[in-house]
Amino acid sequence: TNICTNCKSSIPLNSNPCVVCETPTRILCPHCKSRNSIHLRTCYICENVLIPTSTSPEKRTSISVPTISKQTNTMMMTCSKCFRLNNPTARFCDWC
Structure with missing residues (x-):
């Protein structure tokens, strides 16, 4: 299991959004299509720059x-x- 960076809940390894708070846990590399952790800035396979999702955990915490x-x-x-x-x-x- 993994730990969600937003709500700190335990989530299954194969789950993309957190099952509790729906924060994305993986980001797809636009170049090689590998799944990377949401906190990475570059792909761990091809080192291509990752495009952030529209709702990153940093932005979600700023919602009042x-x-x-x-x-x-x-x-x-x-x-x-x-x-x-x-x-x-x-x-x-x-x-x-």
């Missing part, structure tokens, strides 16, 4: 968490990872 409107007389729970306010009966954060 949307806020939800506070309902009066309702206790909200804060997610420990992204600090979004969630319904107290929710088992998982609806953002991350």
